[in-house]
Amino acid sequence: MKRLIITLVLLFGLSALSAQEGAAPAGEPRTDSVAASGDAATAAGERADDSGAESSAGSLWDRANTAYINGDYHAALEMYERILAGGMGSAKLYYNLANACFKEGQTGRAILFYHRALRLAPGSDDIRYNLSVAEARTKDRIEEIPAFFLTEWARAVRRTMSCTAWSVLSLAALAFALGLFLLYLLAPRLSLRKAGFYGTAVAAALFVLTTWFAAGERREMLDDSQAVVMAASTAVKSSPDKSATDLFVLHEGTLVKISDRLEGWCEITIADGKKGWLECRTIERI
Template sequence: MKKWILALVISIGAPLFIWAQNADSAEEYYRQGRYSAALGAYEEQLKNAPNSPYLYYNIGNCYFKMGSTGLAVANYYRAFRLDPRDEDIRHNLNLALESAGEKLVPGGVPEVLHKVYFYFSAAELKGLSVLALGVFSLLACIWLLKRRLGRTTLVMLAVWVVIAAWAGSVKRLEQENWAVVAVPAAELRSGPGMNFPASANLSQGHLVVVQDTRNAWQEVVVKSQGLQGWMPADSLEKI
């Protein structure tokens, strides 16, 4: 029995010990300015914690320090989707986007409204929607059986509808095939090939939405500039 307990402790404790060592190493590498080594350590941690916004944030910091603005934006955006309330994540994402000529908050949209809209992540909104539906269902049963709490039931119905619509809106936005220019510069062409004329030149860090894929080319929309065209697939990093 003692052997089984010891084996269980080792099997649980060893990965945690290794993870803690990697975390300490990554932070030490970063403090020393060894960003490539820190990046490797953070990416190793990410294998065991694929939904950690803070690892994506730290990976984004490494790429930004290394001059890879596009890959920094991609990882900051992944962190932002998981924890949109974190001010550091929001600040660094906006900073990286601005260095590429982009903005986190679209023109004409008040920043406070943008913060409210992205206060919860898509997963949190889904959970809140399920919770609101459960509360409404309970109140509806009470009203049907005892004819009580009618107004409260209607209010809860309205709350559930708002949250469900909010969750659906954020989810649809995330489901768009977002990508970021990950090379120093990429030409936007009128067709899927080098023989088609270039209509624009995008620097790394620009956000695009992928519409179609043909061989090694992808058709994209640059929403911030109202442009559409084709780019080499290897010049983009999917978010």
């Protein structure tokens, strides 16, 4: 009977591991230096179609970083954008691109790329700090609706690591849970069986928690409803019509959430809960 139970546990564990692997994805700002890496092509982008493309991306990355360090932010910005246009992207690339945009006075684009960098590296203090400085330069001062303190705490903990890191932790917790459960089933002494039982409960709880965090990070990373206002200013209308009543005005760099679309118009919600319609061309999705 025990052998049957052990076999079922092992089969369940293997199936859960497979499912988990399939679900996982993959003042002044601190802009005086750029994010560099010993592997320039990897820093510029996580993939390259061939060795020639990889070499080209690596060369552009080095030249862009050199231009940035020398204070030629316009040239650095152009080269970072060429790397991005080649279909490559990474937290380091978005971070450097955001820094260059900020130095060039493009606050809206800087905020956009800081947010994109954060989706790939949510635990980066440098990205969060520079984002807060860039947001302080925007004209709109919107008071965010406060969330329940436990929700805020859970979100803060979840953002300390990426989706991949949480997925690895959840797999480790599952492995520990299975090992401790086997200890509970097979241990000859009562004390070891008790340790196995309670250890299994704790490891299982950690598995559920880390899996929830991984799913939350993946959901946020793939969320296409967040956008940044790119126009210097844009009127938010009561309906998707240029002749509709102006409800309020938003300025460059303000974060909005898209809830609906209709023929070139987007219904948006801002942090304080206000809603309205604006032209989709005035915003860019994160």
